[in-house]
Amino acid sequence: MPDALEATPYDALLLLSFGGPEGPDDVVPFLENVTRGRGIPKERLKEVGQHYFLFGGVSPINDQNRALLDALRKDFADHGLDLPVYWGNRNWAPYLTDTLRDMVRDGRRRILVLATSAYASYSGCRQYRENLADSLAALEAEGLDLPKIDKLRHYFNHPGFLEPMIEGVLQSLASLPEDVRDGAHIAFTTHSIPNSAADTSGPVEEHGDGGAYVRQHLDVAQLIADAVRERTGVDHSWQLVYQSRSGAPHIPWLEPDICDHLEERHAAGVPAVVMAPIGFVSDHMEVLYDLDTEAKAKAEELGLPVRRSATVGADPRFTAAIRDLVLERAAVERGQGVTPCALGALGPSHHLCPVGCCPARAPRPAAAGADSPYA
Template identity: 75%
Template sequence: MPDQRDPNAAPDRPAAPNGPDTGPYDALLLLSFGGPEGPDDVVPFLENVTRGRGIPRERLKEVGKHYFLFGGVSPINEQNRELLAALRKEFADQGVDLPVYWGNRNWAPYLTDALREIADAGHRRVLVLATSAYASYSGCRQYRENLAASLAVLAEEGRPALRVDKLRHYFNHPGFVEPMVDNTLAALAALPADVRDRARLAFTTHSIPTAAADTSGPVAAHGDGGAYVAQHLETARLVADRVRQATGTDRDWQLVYQSRSGAPHIPWLEPDICDHLESEHADGAPAVVMVPIGFVSDHMEVKYDLDTEAAAKAAELGLPVSRAATVGADPRFAAAVRELVLERAATERGLAPVRCALGRLGPSHDVCPAGCCPAADRGRPSRPAAAGTD
């Protein structure tokens, strides 16, 4: 299997954080996907996720079996509570005077309720941290559409207008990459000693339709589109390089996908993690570490698709595997969010702040350009979106 590291990559560029002034912003919103917190929540949650697609309730009950295996509880909300606490602690410890709120796309606490609370508290300029590190329709544009729809509700209610700005993509920020490196090293250490030094790495992320991947972006080094795959490959390279430096072993690695959904005739990104494990086993791989770089927290796609389904496939093959933890509420990630907040605030004040980024792609754009990450996989024009130029 070829090593996908780029030998021509530019040196990594670590940098120092900016000062503690958050003006003109007066609130931060943690914006996430949401998940059920009990058996009775599962089908209503899935109805929220699939609203407008005409999926029968009986089909949703079938899909919900994954959640019922875990008592109907997704871990994402609890992990968001932990991240919320970590952000508040980081801000308090570093003298950053910025209240942090939390809202979800598909389950309580809902986004509209969170924005309503922010407005009623007197805040008017809001930064938004989405729990997705990469460019894509579902990971960026759809959150911006949700923000626009919720702001429209508040306007209809006669509440004061809010301006929301979304923090840039953080896939290559040191505070995201470094925890993933340590988590990968811990997963390697969990393997049997006789295969540990020869284990391969499978970097996993959510599969999306190839049409959506092709129109994600832009990335300066790759022109318009293709950002979803390019950004994941860069994160994987950064993690793999640091694991090599830490262990002295140059490992084969590959970016693979998981959690495909939707009509079977529509092309999605491949290979699937389970198919990849079969290929690795056939190729003589002694062990594989699954590294979920595409996910900030251990939500259901991680707990079921990797810890349950992929682990079962590996056991069937007799292939030793382990799974690296996600970033979650790691203090380094909380510190990265603080840096991103201060960076964007300084930019809004007309300054030229330090913009931390590792690798060859550099820091992402602050403002999404018109037409960025359209809903190409949905067969419809994109809806109005906040925190961008359209």
């Protein structure tokens, strides 16, 4: 990267995330936001919300985003990068439209977006781009001058994202009893999505069984498993598995589920399992409930020792990676040659989502891509 920490032409970074309730009274309204347009009855949402009520109606995701926001601001300041960082959510306060309105009123004209999803998929990329388009349309209707918005590339294979996860798996293995440690299996977990959404994830030329979503996760799992072998001398068995399914039973979703996988590995004689949630940037509700509560209960039922490794959260290596990605994209926009930082077989992701990338079931405008209506 260039010696000078130059973010021009960008004048702000927007941390864009999912959002979550911050108290019991927020749970159903939050879920109404998440499921808007699907016609789900309020009583059903109360049932779904039981996961949140177990934790006092509070999702940890907002505090984790506050921590990441503070860490990014500190990292930028410590390295002389003069770039303000804002935060907006898809489904809860601070809402994206309100944050973008504040950014426009603060005079921000070129905005980079960091989504808290590292991989290609409709829900992890294009839907955020649709949210951006919706917010820009709302600001346009208010008569505000619209900023130009770009999105940082997928960072699943950036070393600053990978290294904290490698360290987390190593620490989890080290915490297992010595007599089961070397035989431990690693279950790399991510959010299950419909097979159809996986198959169409990523650029059109990458579509196929599992699409870019599965390919990228497999690449990350292989990188972590290789690093663990190199640092411990032990070749642990591993598999990519899924969690947090929420769709109708008749629609095929990615499998196997983590709890089913624990049963299968236990029956096969595996002495212990490390669950590594590589699909999640932070320890939000899917991690706390589906892994720390449900999957650990299944393991206890089986008498199977398990550990759950940490997500990257606000790790300094991750914030440094974001700084690197910001400088990389800024240099590209200035027409300078850069060598993007990426490990593994897939190489760096595209800077601009191409037409047809991670398509929606019903076409909707999406900003910050080749098909954006807001150039």
